[in-house]
Amino acid sequence: MLFKCGVCGYVHEGNEAPDKCPKCGAPKDKFVALSKEASDLVLRSRFTNSLHMELYSLLTKISEISQKGVNDALDEPCVVLFSRAIDQSRILRQMVSAELETHQKKGKWG
Ligand SMILES: [Zn+2]
Known part of the structure; x- marks a missing residue:
């Protein structure tokens, strides 16, 4: 309970x-x-929040890997791809952060 x-x-x-x-x-x-309903909601929010956190750390990993690729700079297409991965993972991390903030404001943190 x-x-x-x-x-x-x-x-x-x-x-x-x-x-x-x-x-x-x-x-x-x-x-x-x-109540059972309210409890389920809290538990589901905790689950979703943990997914967000896991996603965030994977996205950070993507940035780190891609930065190594940019530094290595084998050829232009590789650098373009790695640079794009860095940009996209930054955008997704910001979206995750914004979503988690929204949860906190709504008191969904549990
Ligand atoms: Zn208290």
């Missing part, structure tokens, strides 16, 4: 609410049990 701190929004996973909120120190009675 999931329990949400009514003061700071921290979400606790367990059979009962914690004695004290680990984030803001609010007492147990400030926690409310989330």
Whole structure:
């Protein structure tokens, strides 16, 4: 079950609410049990957020690999391809960041 701190929004996973909120120190009675629907949404958001984070680190890896290719500069088409990979991965990373920010603002972080 999931329990949400009514003061700071921290979400606790367990059979009962914690004695004290680990984030803001609010007492147990400030926690409310989330409905099954709300819990599913929080868990799905966590899953999606973890996918975003994984994507972000892979995109960073793409930039690093491509930078090596640009530095190596075997021939023009290779440099063009690697440069494009760097640009595209930067754009995608920015999109991931923007999406995660939107989640945080909506309180989807869980
Ligand atoms: Zn709290």
